[in-house]
Structures are given as structure tokens and as C-alpha cells.
Amino acid sequence: MPLYEYRCKKCGHVTEVLEKPDASGRHTCEKCGSRRMEKLMSTFGVGAGVRPSGASCPTGTCPLS
Ligand SMILES: [Zn+2]
Numbered sequence: 661m662p663l664y665e666y667r668c669k670k671c672g673h674v675t676e677v678l679e680k681p682d683a684s685g686r687h688t689c690e691k692c693g694s695r696r697m698e699k700l701m702s703t704f705g706v707g708a709g710v711r712p713s714g715a716s717c718p719t720g721t722c723p724l725s
Contacts, residue, residue, distance in 0.1 A: 670694035 667674045668689035675697075677687055687697045 665700040666697040668694050669696040
């Protein structure tokens with residue numbers, strides 16, 4: 661079951677949510693009660709192959725980079 665991080669747009673509180681496949685996708689901030697939560701992208705599994713901007717080598721293994 662995927663674990664997502666949600667950040668409250670109102671107070672900035674970040675909470676981890678185990679999201680069920682049938683979940684509505686709406687979450688409430690446990691700190692301030694705001695429903696304006698945005699899903700944070702996990703650091704893994706997002707855009708595989710995407711490099712930080714500024715990297716000149718596409719693979720990270722180029723000897724002349
Ligand atoms: Zn909040």
C-alpha cells in the first residue's frame with residue numbers, strides 16, 4: 661500500500677498517509693483542520709531518469725562531465 665506525504669497549504673504541517681486504493685484522495689490536516697492538503701511527490705519513483713537541473717551528463721557516468 662503506497663505511503664504518501666501530504667502538506668497542509670494553510671499551516672505547512674506534513675503528514676504521512678497510507679492511501680487506500682479506494683480512498684477519495686481528500687485529507688484533513690490533523691493540526692489545523694484545513695482540507696487544503698497537497699500531495700508531495702516521494703523522492704523515489706518519480707520521473708525515473710530525471711536529473712537535477714544543471715546536470716550536463718544524462719546518465720551521471722560521463723567521464724567528461
Ligand atoms: Zn494545517
